[in-house]
Amino acid sequence: MxxxxxxxxxxxxxxxxxxxxxxxxxxxxxxxxxxxxxxxxxxxxxxxxxxxxxxxxxxxxxxxxxxxxxxxxxxxxxGKPRSVRYIRRKLDDVELQPHELETIVRHIHEDRLSDIELGAYASAVYTNGFSLDETKHLTEAMSDVGQRLTWDAPVIADKHSVGGVAGNCVTPVMVAIVTAAGLTMPKTSSRAVTSPAGTADVMEVFCDVEFTTDEIESIVTETNGCLVWGGGVDLSPVDDKIIRAENPLSIDPPGQLMASVLSKKRSAGSTHVVIDIPYGEGSKVESLVAARKLADDLKRVGDHLDMDVSCAITHGADPIGRGIGPVLEARDVLAVLEGDGPESLRLKSVRLANILLEHCGVDASAVDALESGRALEQFGRIVAAQNGDPDIKSSDLEPGAESTTVRAERSGIATRVDNRQLCDLARRAGAPLDTRAGLVIHRTASERVEDDDPLYTIHAETPAKLAEAEALADRLEPIQVRSKADALVERR
Amino acid sequence: MxxxxxxxxxxxxxxxxxxxxxxxxxxxxxxxxxxxxxxxxxxxxxxxxxxxxxxxxxxxxxxxxxxxxxxxxxxxxxGKPRSVRYIRRKLDDVELQPHELETIVRHIHEDRLSDIELGAYASAVYTNGFSLDETKHLTEAMSDVGQRLTWDAPVIADKHSVGGVAGNCVTPVMVAIVTAAGLTMPKTSSRAVTSPAGTADVMEVFCDVEFTTDEIESIVTETNGCLVWGGGVDLSPVDDKIIRAENPLSIDPPGQLMASVLSKKRSAGSTHVVIDIPYGEGSKVESLVAARKLADDLKRVGDHLDMDVSCAITHGADPIGRGIGPVLEARDVLAVLEGDGPESLRLKSVRLANILLEHCGVDASAVDALESGRALEQFGRIVAAQNGDPDIKSSDLEPGAESTTVRAERSGIATRVDNRQLCDLARRAGAPLDTRAGLVIHRTASERVEDDDPLYTIHAETPAKLAEAEALADRLEPIQVRSKADALVERR
The missing domain is CATH 2.40.40.20 (Barwin-like endoglucanases)
Incomplete structure (x- = not known):
């Protein structure tokens, strides 16, 4: 016609x-x-x-x-694109061949599939899963359609967290420690999607994070590291398109998750990767058994890709650090580098950095790097290379002036700290767009609490946002306090 | 905001x-x-x-x-609509509760789901299926969101074909026979979706087919029957929305298929239904075992809905009748009612009508109704009530004047008649929009063919459409002729 x-x-x-x-x-x-x-x-x-x-x-x-x-x-x-036939095969629980996965990835990359078909892809992977072979081929296919970074150093260190934990900003501390030990660690990170702050949002408090590939190369040549936004480079670009189809269904099947993580690492040119797998209520991985299986599978797929993968299974139920939100997390990060800061963040950063150092065959101690001030100095060099002020102090970082402190209504033990609710509150207060908005947590799980003790403080940049967050706080109970002496919470 | x-x-x-x-x-x-x-x-x-x-x-x-x-x-x-949580449960292979199915149906009806979510619904039903209980509840929920027709007669006869067979226009013949026997059969039919002619398209050759509910009631009061387009009444309207999500994936899972068919019958007020299940290569149901299972399940779900369902498993691999396309099928229908016409169409209509008569407890013979001319007379009454000419003859129905006959290139046996290819050719020639376009089939499977015998004739309304169909015919071989004496088809 x-x-x-x-x-x-x-x-x-x-x-x-x-x-x-x-x-x-x-x-x-x-x-x-x-x-x-x-x-x-x-x-x-x-x-x-x-x-x-x-x-x-x-x-x-x-x-x-x-x-x-x-x-x-x-x-x-x-006719229908061939990829639709392959998606249909996955719905029929058939193991897909490399060329079939490659065609699906290419068609998703080229926007050739309708949303109905993308929904079917996400559903098929969720219900029938991928074998390790399929995951390996999918990872390669996803990595191949995007940009590949290359580096001169033989060892390129990297880390990833499977996510789901509030205020879990260990990455800047790790990069500072690991690059201070002489390793190369060009770290690309994401901005917040559903959380109150991604690592890129936190780093943006200190310096620029959006750079071209050439600019990133010169930052890494100068400092051995970088802490930039991954969206500025085109690493495994189909990942975002697949996540768009998974999000409405709240699904994140392990095979797809592994391919997403490892395809980005492969494209980033990483050779040695530590993957943090937080597990527990509210995190992506719910049980220790599932976390162990994911760790083993990630290592196997890594082997296939000639990538040394090491996994750290961590507690995901509690927040790490005290602050939630870009400026508040940046303050925690810098405080840890200054030799102070929240113990949970310091401890987790040190443990993960030590694993990565050992994994890369480097005989160095993370605690030494922190205590000697070398990590702080190295962090300043990276911040300076990314057009920031290397001399900034954690005390310079002020949260939003509008604030309310929520206090305990009884004495007892903080029995439960709900990550999800804390994140919702921080977002309602304006994070991550209002960089100074967020929460400071005063009590963590299993701590003793007296009546009227502060539990957490909400910070906002405007009275309106603070009021919105307060209204939400009235309906939530992100930090629960229970008295062991009384079976009743209260009587009315 | x-x-x-x-x-x-x-x-x-x-x-x-x-x-x-x-x-x-x-x-x-x-x-x-x-x-x-x-x-x-x-x-x-x-x-x-x-x-x-x-x-x-x-x-x-x-x-x-x-x-x-x-x-x-x-x-x-x-938040996400509750129905998305229930779709997710079906992806997890959980049996859905009545209220969950009801919510999904209502949200689809109200267009509250995105295409990603609709694709996940279709995929979940395809991979995990529905139990009989789920199918029953889904059928009720689908029927409840649309219009319900009610009739005075205690027995309302109906039929449905699961589809996939070219030129399978038994419905008008059956309605004529069954209403001639005094039963009430208010038949709603569809237009072509991917076929060259739906029953409504064929009936439109004779008379109007789009009527309001009130008009349909008065036609049925006058004649005991009708042959109208179902799209004019709002029976089980979510069906089309679900089919829209299944089509791109070429899936039609049994539970959904049953709910689609039976919800429309329930909404139409039918009490006694014969369902034609053609099976075999190219039809929706591929094996006899699958056809038997579908038949048993349809009867069980029918029982639950207080509907008497009887099924006829038929051969689906060969076309029924000689003509494909609105006018050509209408000519076959009328010829059968006149006591002539293609034997395959006559035989199938008689067999199905007898099953329906017996099923409704009426002691009458379909052959008698045809041979006595009562069925033809009754058909004329319905056509007249639908504003058509009751005295039309099959010889008045002329196919498109532009035509080509495709002939056998060797002697042998017609081993394979490909329904799908014949339908594609008829559509390319202009059917169903060009009502006179389509095919006349001269040889059916297992018939003896001599070299240069006519196999099929393409009819079109314009030279351009004929040329398009001819070009497609050059690439297809819808009727294959094999010589038993020669293992080779030809040597080049």
């Missing part, structure tokens, strides 16, 4: 074509069918959207990714 | 809201998240689409289904 192509903006980055119902019926094209468009001796495929109004009969509307389709074009019905 | 609502047309019937990235970040709203919109003391939920261009910061774009949202509105992040 001959149609006149017009570009049309319907707020999508997908390669859609809009057909008037009359033309669509004539073609036999249903919603989400594909059409083949021949134009200028080129052939392009688009996903069909039918409309009575947006385009006239005789016209085909094309979205931005297809904007090179112009003039009079020839449109015919096309 | 306070935003100014504007209505925006992006060619969708879903309740989307467009947020500028700046506002979306501030809210913490990701693509496909939901927001709660408070306006005029009412609360509405929308699915988030982020945009840099289509709406300004401070503004919220709402699509047509949300057009009642106007003026300054208060927008907050909302």
């Amino acid at each position: 001959q149609l006149e192509a017009v570009t049309i903006d319907i707020g999508t980055s997908r390669p859609l074509v809009l057909l008037n119902t009359v033309d669509a019926d004539e073609l036999g094209a249903h919603p989400l069918d594909r059409v083949r468009i021949e134009h200028d001796e080129e052939t392009t495929t688009g996903i069909v959207k039918r409309t009575d109004e947006l385009v006239e009969p005789g016209t085909i509307g094309v979205t931005e990714p297809l904007s090179r389709v112009r003039g009079t074009v020839d449109v015919t019905l096309a | 306070q935003l100014e609502a504007v209505t925006i047309d992006i060619g969708t019937s879903r309740p989307l809201v467009l947020l500028n990235t700046v506002d979306a970040d501030e809210l913490g709203a990701h693509p496909l998240d939901r927001v709660r919109i408070e306006h005029d003391e009412e609360t509405t939920t929308g699915i988030v689409k982020r945009t840099d261009e289509l709406v300004e910061p401070g503004t919220i774009g709402v699509t047509e289904p949300l057009s009642r949202v106007r003026g300054t509105v208060d927008v907050t992040l909302a």
Whole structure:
């Protein structure tokens, strides 16, 4: 069918074509069918959207990714992409071949799948899982469609946390310790997605975090390390597209999780990786058994990719550090480097850094690096290379001036600290966009609490945000205090 | 967050809201998240689409289904709909409770699920299936959200074919026979979706098929029957929305299929239903074992719904009748009623009608009704009641004048007649929109064929469409002829 192509903006980055119902019926094209468009001796495929109004009969509307389709074009019905057949095979619990996984990844990368099909992919992986072989091939395929960083050093250290823990900002401390020991550790991190602060958000309190590949290379050449935002480099770009399909369903199947983590590490050129797997209520990994299995599988897939992977299973139920939110976590990080700061953050950073040092075959002590001030000095060098002030002190970092402290209503033991609720509160107070917003936690689980003791303080940048967070705090109980002497919480 | 609502047309019937990235970040709203919109003391939920261009910061774009949202509105992040949690449970292979299925159906009906979530629903049902209990509850829930037809007669006869067979237009013949025997059979049928003609398309050759509920009632009062388009009445409307999610994946899981069929029958007020289950290569049901299981399950779910279901397992690999396409099938139908016509169509209609008559407890013979001319007379009455010409003859029905006959290139036996390829050819020739377009099949499977015998004739309304169908015919071989004497097909 001959149609006149017009570009049309319907707020999508997908390669859609809009057909008037009359033309669509004539073609036999249903919603989400594909059409083949021949134009200028080129052939392009688009996903069909039918409309009575947006385009006239005789016209085909094309979205931005297809904007090179112009003039009079020839449109015919096309088959489904091969990747849909492979997704269907995974729904049938068939083990996928390397070329099938590679095709699925490529089609997701090129936005050739509809949301129905992406939902089916996420569901199929969730219900039927991936074998270790499939995970290995998927990891390679995901890594291959993006950018690859290369480094001169033979050993490139890296770390990753499977996530889910509030205020868990060990990365800057680890990078400072490990690079102070002479290792190369070019660390790319994410911004907050559903949390109150990602590592990139925390680092942005000190310095710039968005750099080009060339700029990153020169920072690493100068300082052995970097602490930059990963979104600025195109590492395993399909990962975000797959996560977009998993998020609405709140699923994160292990095979996909491993491929996501390791494909980014492979693309980043890392050779030695420590992966922190927090487990427990509220974290992604719920049981110790599941954490051990994930650790073993990550190491096996790493072997296949010639990457030395070591895993640290950690407690995920409690927050690490005292602060939650960009500035408050930055203050904890710098305090630890200064030789002070919350013990939980210092301890976890030291333990993970020691594992990474040992894993890379370096005979150095994390505690030495901290106590000697070498880690702090090294952190300052990285901050300076990333256009920040190397002489900043933790005491310079002030949280939002609007604040409320929530106090205990009885004496007892803090029995439960709910990460999820603390994160929700910090976000409601404005984090991560309001960098000074967030929480300071005064009591952690199993600590003794007296009546009217402060439990946590909410900081916000504006009275309105503080009021919103206070309203939420009234409905939550993120830190529960129980008296062992009384079976009742209260009587009314 | 306070935003100014504007209505925006992006060619969708879903309740989307467009947020500028700046506002979306501030809210913490990701693509496909939901927001709660408070306006005029009412609360509405929308699915988030982020945009840099289509709406300004401070503004919220709402699509047509949300057009009642106007003026300054208060927008907050909302949780996921409960139905998504239930879909997730089905992905986890948990048996769903009646209220959970009811919620899923209602949310699909109200377009509250994103395509990712709909794809997950279809995938979950496909991989984990429904128990008979779940199928029963799903059927009721699907039926309950639409219209219900009610009739005075105690017995309401109905039929359904699970589909997949070309030219399988037994329904008009059956309705004529069964209503001639005094039974009430108000038949609603579909138009073609991927086939060259649905029963409604075939009936439209004779008369109108789109009527309101009131009009249908008066046609049935007058004639005991009708042959109308089901799309005109709102029976089990979620069915189409679920099929839209299944189509891209080419899946049609049995539990969902049963609920789709039986919910429509329940809503149509049917008490006695015969279901035709064609099986074999190219049909929806591939094996006799699967057909038997489906038949038993359909009867059981029918029992639960107080509906008498009887199933007929038929051969699905070969076409029924000679014609494919609206006019060509209408000609076969009328020829059978006139006492002539293709034997395969006559035989199948008689067998199914006899089953339905017996099933309804009526002592009458389908062959008698045909041979006495009572069925033809009754068909004329229904056609007249639907504003058609009751005196039309099959010889009045002329196929498209542009035609080509494809002939055998060797002698032998027609070993394989490919339904799918025949349907593709008929559609390429213009069916169902060009009502006179389609195919006439001259040889069926296992018939003796001499070299140069006609195999099938393509009819089209225009030379251009004929040329398109001819070009496709050159690439296909819908009727294969094999010579038993020669292992080679040909030598080149």
